[in-house]
Amino acid sequence: MKVVITGAAGQIAYSLIPFLCEKGIFNSNEKLDLNLVEIPQAMGRLDGFVKELEDSAYSTVSSISTFDNIENAVVDADWCLLVGSIPRGIVLNGKEIKERSDLLQINGGIFTEQGKAIGAHAKEHCKILVVGNPANTNALIGYKSAGKATQLWMAMTMLDALRAKAQLSQKLGCHVDDIYRLAIFGNHSPTMFPDLENTIVAGKKAYQEIDDHDWVENDFLPKIQQRGAEIIKARGASSASSAARAACDTVKAVEHPTRSGDVFNAAVMSDGAYGMPKGIFSGFPLISDGKGSVEIVRDYSLSDFAKKGLEKTANELVEERDLVKDLI
Numbered sequence: 531m532k533v534v535i536t537g538a539a540g541q542i543a544y545s546l547i548p549f550l551c552e553k554g555i556f557n558s559n560e561k562l563d564l565n566l567v568e569i570p571q572a573m574g575r576l577d578g579f580v581k582e583l584e585d586s587a588y589s590t591v592s593s594i595s596t597f598d599n600i601e602n603a604v605v606d607a608d609w610c611l612l613v614g615s616i617p618r619g620i621v622l623n624g625k626e627i628k629e630r631s632d633l634l635q636i637n638g639g640i641f642t643e644q645g646k647a648i649g650a651h652a653k654e655h656c657k658i659l660v661v662g663n664p665a666n667t668n669a670l671i672g673y674k675s676a677g678k679a680t681q682l683w684m685a686m687t688m689l690d691a692l693r694a695k696a697q698l699s700q701k702l703g704c705h706v707d708d709i710y711r712l713a714i715f716g717n718h719s720p721t722m723f724p725d726l727e728n729t730i731v732a733g734k735k736a737y738q739e740i741d742d743h744d745w746v747e748n749d750f751l752p753k754i755q756q757r758g759a760e761i762i763k764a765r766g767a768s769s770a771s772s773a774a775r776a777a778c779d780t781v782k783a784v785e786h787p788t789r790s791g792d793v794f795n796a797a798v799m800s801d802g803a804y805g806m807p808k809g810i811f812s813g814f815p816l817i818s819d820g821k822g823s824v825e826i827v828r829d830y831s832l833s834d835f836a837k838k839g840l841e842k843t844a845n846e847l848v849e850e851r852d853l854v855k856d857l858i
């Protein structure tokens with residue numbers, strides 16, 4: 531089982547790789563070949579981390595290799611976790627990258643190259659999870675550049691779903707495991723729409739249990755949409771441990787059958803489901819059969835309030851797509 535991780539010397543990967551090496555994440559008992567990818571300037575830091583991984587003596591791991599280019603790293607890959615990207619605020623060639631359009635163009639270049647390499651060299655049924663932001667549109671660029679319909683491209687919305695579950699469990703005094711069918715629609719950005727109208731908690735409709743639309747609209751939604759910014763303000767750095775947990779949970783969710791009556795969350799290519807425009811990567815409720823097939827769950831009913839939320843996040847995704855149209 532060959533697993534490629536980019537951005538491997540970064541803060542998310544520092545938590546993510548140990549999580550992935552725990553038993554039971556992958557469906558197969560094959561041992562893992564970890565191919566860790568970084569930019570040339572970060573290879574020294576990556577070597578230090580590799581020493582720590584070696585010292586952890588994971589029984590699940592067969593080999594650990596490092597790469598400063600994507601082409602060689604993805605040969606015969608089963609999974610590619612694309613975590614590395616250029617963050618907003620970085621200074622490149624004397625210019626601070628502040629605008630979303632600049633960020634999309636720069637990361638677009640990275641994901642074009644990575645997509646091409648994955649399409650050409652990774653396994654036919656390789657699964658790809660894009661974590662690096664702007665994750666949905668990076669996934670779109672990667673998917674288009676790969677040009678291989680048999681490969682499964684996803685962008686991460688699991689962290690948003692976990693955040694929403696945590697807030698709901700606090701509100702209703704239930705355990706997170708009692709929450710079913712919580713869905714994140716749209717972009718991994720402040721326009722995302724976390725839906726509670728179809729959520730079930732311990733067999734009951736969550737919305738009726740909450741019985742407070744004002745809390746949903748004015749408390750819950752902004753909290754989930756702004757949670758990333760809240761963490762950056764408090765920590766002085768973006769979410770890392772929770773993002774790593776979410777990435778690992780996404781791999782596990784694809785690798786194993788979804789529990790009966792539940793869904794998991796990731797953004798996949800829209801085929802028009804729930805009125806989301808075709809040809810963008812949007813968060814949807816999904817199910818996996820644990821054998822490589824992932825499908826959108828299509829029986830959610832959406833109120834006018836939810837439809838408005840979906841429209842807003844869809845518009846943003848279309849705008850992002852238009853900003854990178856020369857790359858796709």
Ligand code: NAX
Pocket residue numbers: 536537538539540541542543567568569572613614615616617640660661662663664665685686687688689690718768769770773
């Ligand atoms: P770090 O800056 O700590 O690490 C990123 C690493 O990627 C760096 O070591 C850098 O050298 C490397 N890198 C850059 N370009 C690369 C390339 N072309 N190939 C290989 N490696 C490359 O960031 P970290 O906190 O780990 O976050 C990584 C990404 O996740 C960011 O884009 C961040 O915005 C995004 N996030 C996405 C989330 C999601 O839910 N989808 C949530 C958490 C996080 O904000």
